[in-house]
Amino acid sequence: MKKILLSTALLAGVLSYAGGFRVSLQGVRQLAMAHTSAHTEDASVTFFNPAGMSFIPSKLSIVAGGFGASNKVTFQNLNTLQSTETDNPIGTPIYAAVAYKPIDKLSLGFSFSTPFGSTIQWPESWEGRELVQKMELKSFYFQPMVSVKLADWMSFGASYIYAKGKVDWDKAVTQFNGELNINDEKASGHGYGFGFYFRPDDKLDVSVAYRSAIDMKAKNGKATFKFPSTSPYALLGLDANGQDSFKATLPLVEEYTIGLTYKITPKWLVSADFNYHGWERYSKLTLDFANAPIGNQADPTVLVNPKNFKNTKTFRLGTQYAFSNMIFGRLGAYYDEAPYTDENFIPETPSFNTYVITGGVGFKLKQFGVDIAGAYAMPQSRDVKNANLGFYGQAKATAFYLGLGLSYNPF
Secondary structure, three states, rough: OHEEEEEEEEHHHHHHOOOOOOOOOHHHHHHHOOOOOOOEEEHHHHHHHHHHHHOOOOOOOEEEEEEEEEEEEEEEEEOOOOEEOOOOOOOOOOEEEEEEEEEEEEEEEEEEEEOOOOOOOOOOOOOOOOOOOOEEEEEEEEEEEEEEEOOOOOOHHHHHEEEEEEEEEEEEEHOOEEEEEEEEEEEEEEEEEEEEEEEEEEEEEEEEEEEEEEEEEHHHHHHHEEEOHHHHHHOOOOOOOOOEEEEEEEEEOOOOEEHHHHHEEOEEEEEEEEEEEEEHHEEEEEEEEEOOOOOOOOOOOOEEEEOOOOOEEEEEEEEEEEEOOOEEEEEEEEEEOOOOOOHHHHOOOOOOOOEEEEEOOOOOOOOEEEEEEEEEEOOOOOOEEEEEOOEEEEEEEEEEEEEEEEEEEOO
């Protein structure tokens, strides 16, 4: 019983990051250049740094795009040599943004994006079925923003962030030969972002941005147990439908970004980014159940579980070459750190130290732009040693992404 209930505490890890980790898919043009941020050709800069709106060359800019994300995770028990592979559906992150200059020194904008979210599906009978069988995660960021040009070479911008999240999680409860579905469709939170954008000369762009931490509040989550009989309901404090509710305040991480773009020649530019993610605030999780007595003796309906995540860094390098005024080629590469050690590995939101190679092309047709990008990820294998969950073995993964973006800059 204790093992089953302890694994239930992983829910907060799901909701707090809505997918576990930052998904770098908020601009097709940016992804092709390693998802670097110091680019102001159109409104896609709004997600990365609201201050960049002041340097968009057109008065009105509209962008939209989407991605197909494919990934597989393989786990092997090194004692039995049994290997299990996920059967994940294609993920489809999307984004859209608009930026407008009502007057020369003032820009207004709005960004919609899905920076956290994924679906992972393990076989129903695999050895980690009490931790996860299937998990579908979605999140949405809505960001109105403003930017003011303080000088010809410098601007400041700020945004308000409203975040909305959803989770649908299936897992086995083998002690009672049953299943558990955990669902929350109304987790939400508020945050902010701000940044400075500099263009000291025509060859150099510098972007400095901050996106705040967000506390996602799950006020009425539902945990639904399905057993062959209703006999465990009273033991777990469930209602006649096998349900209990919970509340939790769940942390999303803050993000710091410094980006540079330098034009080596009029046709060739190079970009670099450094990102710092504050995963360390996910040191523990707390769930407050209405009835289920799964906590400690002093407060049996409150369960606290340590997580021990650590802050991480990402290093990005990209380039673009203009073959003509209409055709642009792009390449990039980046390295992304995992936010936890092998001793804290969890299969519902698996993470790896990852190298990623990116590339793409862009086409500019007067006011319209079309961008295509792809990325191939090379996650480094992990020796899983999670004694808290009794989970040991080796984990590997593969992933690739394709994206299509459209832009419209009429005037």
